[in-house]
Amino acid sequence: MGEDRLSRVFAALADPTRRDIVARLAAGDKSVGDLAAPYDVSLQAVSKHIRVLEDAGLVTRGRDAQRRPCHLEAEVFDLMTGWIERYRRQAEERFRRLDAVLAELDAETDEDDNRGAA
Amino acid sequence: MGEDRLSRVFAALADPTRRDIVARLAAGDKSVGDLAAPYDVSLQAVSKHIRVLEDAGLVTRGRDAQRRPCHLEAEVFDLMTGWIERYRRQAEERFRRLDAVLAELDAETDEDDNRGAA
DNA sequence: GTCGTACTCAACTGATTGGTTGAACATGGA
DNA sequence: TCCATGTTCAACCAATCAGTTGAGTACGAC
Numbered sequence: 001m002g003e004d005r006l007s008r009v010f011a012a013l014a015d016p017t018r019r020d021i022v023a024r025l026a027a028g029d030k031s032v033g034d035l036a037a038p039y040d041v042s043l044q045a046v047s048k049h050i051r052v053l054e055d056a057g058l059v060t061r062g063r064d065a066q067r068r069p070c071h072l073e074a075e076v077f078d079l080m081t082g083w084i085e086r087y088r089r090q091a092e093e094r095f096r097r098l099d100a101v102l103a104e105l106d107a108e109t110d111e112d113d114n115r116g117a118a
Numbered sequence: 119m120g121e122d123r124l125s126r127v128f129a130a131l132a133d134p135t136r137r138d139i140v141a142r143l144a145a146g147d148k149s150v151g152d153l154a155a156p157y158d159v160s161l162q163a164v165s166k167h168i169r170v171l172e173d174a175g176l177v178t179r180g181r182d183a184q185r186r187p188c189h190l191e192a193e194v195f196d197l198m199t200g201w202i203e204r205y206r207r208q209a210e211e212r213f214r215r216l217d218a219v220l221a222e223l224d225a226e227t228d229e230d231d232n233r234g235a236a
Numbered sequence: 237g238t239c240g241t242a243c244t245c246a247a248c249t250g251a252t253t254g255g256t257t258g259a260a261c262a263t264g265g266a
Numbered sequence: 267t268c269c270a271t272g273t274t275c276a277a278c279c280a281a282t283c284a285g286t287t288g289a290g291t292a293c294g295a296c
Contacts, residue, residue, distance in 0.1 A: 160287080
């Protein structure tokens with residue numbers, strides 16, 4: 001499901017090399033060789049990383065002679081931010097309510113203090 | 119570094135069970151037993167999942183008699199959204215510029231057409 | 237102290253992952 | 267057609283991971 005898609009996206013970005021690839025693709029499309037150049041792992045390893053990003057829907061590939069230019073599909077980010085924001089908001093709302101309850105409790109304590117003092 | 123922290127957060131959320139735990143914790147603190155109840159895996163397995171979330175800084179645990187109430191630390195989400203938004207914006211900006219270039223190109227083509235037609 | 241509850245630790249297992257190397261495939265140029 | 271370039275495929279290895287079971291620990295109730 002879309003659930004599984006989210007798992008693949010999070011898993012893909014859990015690796016620093018893959019996050020770096022995404023970061024560099026944000027600046028513009030690049031070939032596998034270009035992408036592999038800065039890392040001291042084999043080209044095949046980078047090719048595998050790109051495959052993972054592709055399976056997660058974060059990257060698509062075209063054709064330019066022998067090259068397979070990689071393109072970042074930034075819309076997939078929406079899937080993550082959607083999930084994250086949902087629960088962040090929920091937690092914040094709960095926190096806000098807790099704050100209100102504590103304020104209420106404080107007010108009642110003040111009343112009691114006043115009654116005790118009076 | 120903070121880089122590694124991000125890896126742990128993404129990896130923690132790459133598992134559907136752990137995302138579900140986070141979702142349920144967004145509604146309020148829960149004990150390990152409470153959290154484990156809906157899943158048909160062992161309590162120990164859920165305990166391990168919680169440990170992963172804790173190591174990622176997404177969850178903290180208190181003490182309430184025998185219980186270890188789990189609490190969602192929603193601020194960690196900022197770490198992710200910060201990273202995501204940075205590259206999303208960059209990619210969108212690039213897309214915007216590409217759009218401008220294409221529009222420019224279109225305008226020039228129109229001029230050529232006009233010259234050709236004139 | 238002993239008992240039950242809530243949970244963690246330890247050891248093991250099978251599956252997945254990130255890396256390797258070497259061979260294969262695809263494409264454009266001589 | 268042959269060659270070089272760019273990339274993928276296949277087999278393998280070590281490490282990590284999600285799950286298991288069984289034993290151990292922490293705390294409150296009796």
